[in-house]
Amino acid sequence: MGGKRIGELMTGAAAAGADRWLAGAAWVDGRYCPIEEAKISVLDLGVTRSDCTYDVAHVWRGRFYRLDDHLDRFSASMARLRLDPGHDRAKIEAIVHGCVRHAGLREAYVSMTCTRGRTAAGSRDLRTARNTFYCYAIPFVWISTPDQQAGGASLWVSTVTRIPPQSVDPAVKNYHWLDLDMALLDAYDHDAQLVVLRDLTGAITEGPGFNVFAFVNGRWLTPAAGTLGGITRLSVIELAAEAGQPVEQGLLTADDLRRADEVLVTSTAGGIIPVTVIDGRPVGTGMPGRLTAQLRDRYWARHQDPQYSTPVRYNEQD
Amino acid sequence: MGGKRIGELMTGAAAAGADRWLAGAAWVDGRYCPIEEAKISVLDLGVTRSDCTYDVAHVWRGRFYRLDDHLDRFSASMARLRLDPGHDRAKIEAIVHGCVRHAGLREAYVSMTCTRGRTAAGSRDLRTARNTFYCYAIPFVWISTPDQQAGGASLWVSTVTRIPPQSVDPAVKNYHWLDLDMALLDAYDHDAQLVVLRDLTGAITEGPGFNVFAFVNGRWLTPAAGTLGGITRLSVIELAAEAGQPVEQGLLTADDLRRADEVLVTSTAGGIIPVTVIDGRPVGTGMPGRLTAQLRDRYWARHQDPQYSTPVRYNEQD
Numbered sequence: 001m002g003g004k005r006i007g008e009l010m011t012g013a014a015a016a017g018a019d020r021w022l023a024g025a026a027w028v029d030g031r032y033c034p035i036e037e038a039k040i041s042v043l044d045l046g047v048t049r050s051d052c053t054y055d056v057a058h059v060w061r062g063r064f065y066r067l068d069d070h071l072d073r074f075s076a077s078m079a080r081l082r083l084d085p086g087h088d089r090a091k092i093e094a095i096v097h098g099c100v101r102h103a104g105l106r107e108a109y110v111s112m113t114c115t116r117g118r119t120a121a122g123s124r125d126l127r128t129a130r131n132t133f134y135c136y137a138i139p140f141v142w143i144s145t146p147d148q149q150a151g152g153a154s155l156w157v158s159t160v161t162r163i164p165p166q167s168v169d170p171a172v173k174n175y176h177w178l179d180l181d182m183a184l185l186d187a188y189d190h191d192a193q194l195v196v197l198r199d200l201t202g203a204i205t206e207g208p209g210f211n212v213f214a215f216v217n218g219r220w221l222t223p224a225a226g227t228l229g230g231i232t233r234l235s236v237i238e239l240a241a242e243a244g245q246p247v248e249q250g251l252l253t254a255d256d257l258r259r260a261d262e263v264l265v266t267s268t269a270g271g272i273i274p275v276t277v278i279d280g281r282p283v284g285t286g287m288p289g290r291l292t293a294q295l296r297d298r299y300w301a302r303h304q305d306p307q308y309s310t311p312v313r314y315n316e317q318d
Numbered sequence: 319m320g321g322k323r324i325g326e327l328m329t330g331a332a333a334a335g336a337d338r339w340l341a342g343a344a345w346v347d348g349r350y351c352p353i354e355e356a357k358i359s360v361l362d363l364g365v366t367r368s369d370c371t372y373d374v375a376h377v378w379r380g381r382f383y384r385l386d387d388h389l390d391r392f393s394a395s396m397a398r399l400r401l402d403p404g405h406d407r408a409k410i411e412a413i414v415h416g417c418v419r420h421a422g423l424r425e426a427y428v429s430m431t432c433t434r435g436r437t438a439a440g441s442r443d444l445r446t447a448r449n450t451f452y453c454y455a456i457p458f459v460w461i462s463t464p465d466q467q468a469g470g471a472s473l474w475v476s477t478v479t480r481i482p483p484q485s486v487d488p489a490v491k492n493y494h495w496l497d498l499d500m501a502l503l504d505a506y507d508h509d510a511q512l513v514v515l516r517d518l519t520g521a522i523t524e525g526p527g528f529n530v531f532a533f534v535n536g537r538w539l540t541p542a543a544g545t546l547g548g549i550t551r552l553s554v555i556e557l558a559a560e561a562g563q564p565v566e567q568g569l570l571t572a573d574d575l576r577r578a579d580e581v582l583v584t585s586t587a588g589g590i591i592p593v594t595v596i597d598g599r600p601v602g603t604g605m606p607g608r609l610t611a612q613l614r615d616r617y618w619a620r621h622q623d624p625q626y627s628t629p630v631r632y633n634e635q636d
Contacts, residue, residue, distance in 0.1 A: 043454075049498070050493045051499045081496075124461055141442065177367035181444060
């Protein structure tokens, strides 16, 4: 697995000044640009209030994985926050493809964001704000690198409480990550690579950008609520069923994690990642488990299945 | 009250291309620029994780109000988030003055932000991030305009729960405002201008950028915890004591607000603002109260007091 570039498929602007596009391509303020030029105003309410929503799809071997599901979720998130990207779905889809095309990437992390934008000069009234939409494609991002995944990742169960649904709807993908980042800094102090947070009752919720599954008492258990409805999470639920592995969406506790036979986390940025150490102690045998390996193989195989993937429009122009 | 500009004090770059600086001035990426050019990367973790802290001071009639208090709080917030702005306090203070000088403003809203910055290419490890600092000065911002303040503002008590301290420390001034903004949109639907949120137990916390006080049972009551330690809040506590008005920091309920003789909110963006309508019903007589008026007069008078204010360095160069 890697991030091979496909110079031979570059078109237009990408071919003209390829060096500037090597690190990624963005669509900001109504035009494509190299990622290093992709900036937003410090006055945008997406910055000053984190008043925005986003979604991240990925491209693997030249194909988007479940792009429709990501676009569906992005639309629902914008509606929930009363945000209008100013473009219809077909245009957003074209921009998403365009960013990958301009970057010339075969494997990519593709992010789309809609922010509240800026209020009228001198006003604090949110209703005067003109919402903004931007998008970018950069080389594929790994929460846990393939090397780390081979041995399994280490996870820390944090004492920081995840921002509760009563405050911010976790089903709306958002950038309110201070709880997650402060917990992650604490996890580093304990020699862990990843961190997971609990809710106000002590139940496991999610980590920075990922959902969690534990194989305990003969079935995969993952939180039913209080987390983002991850697309990779959905894939694991489907793939486990296909593989004859029972799955339950319910209440997951820290004790469940610690006594589980296998633990995995799911993210667009990395797929299905085995966890072999929790709070410094081994999970099961301390090696990536057999069930997790089956799910990973099925997950990556799906990326070539036309039912779940669509080819990037490398040859279009705009 | 207004935002009078002082062209005669403009220096250097501001004088050379004054038009471009009229809307405000910023310090970003190590240099001053007009506010419209002040942008940050869409990859900055201050955007993608709202992993940052900020502070806002203000300038009134050419003088900063309690700038040292704002710089103290900003330093404490950065330390709490393990952020390093890359400049010492004297340099940050010089930049804050420089932004006001470049904008040529006599009345200004002056914001300083430190973000986690960007991680190393291909890494998700927060420890690889180089933190960034930026600052800007724009014309004074009013949460509630002077006209609105004359008649008193209307406030809505939201059903949205403020992000709790167990998740994000409210004493660290932060951009996690989706709860506040969603509540504010709901307040607009109920014809209110402002909104206040409650905590998980139902107690009043704060609104978008302001603290709340209610005069009830013969004393001003304001939440003791679960809110930002506002500089204007501190001023009201001090000024009320000077004016012989008792103040208590404790538990403030929605019922307290509804049966109060007077209610006010405090913010750097607007000072002390009388609230005359709560949930569509009048507060006390329905007119701005006498005690609030006393505090407002004292508050604005303090802005010329050298104990609490310092002149902007309009004549320095850098």
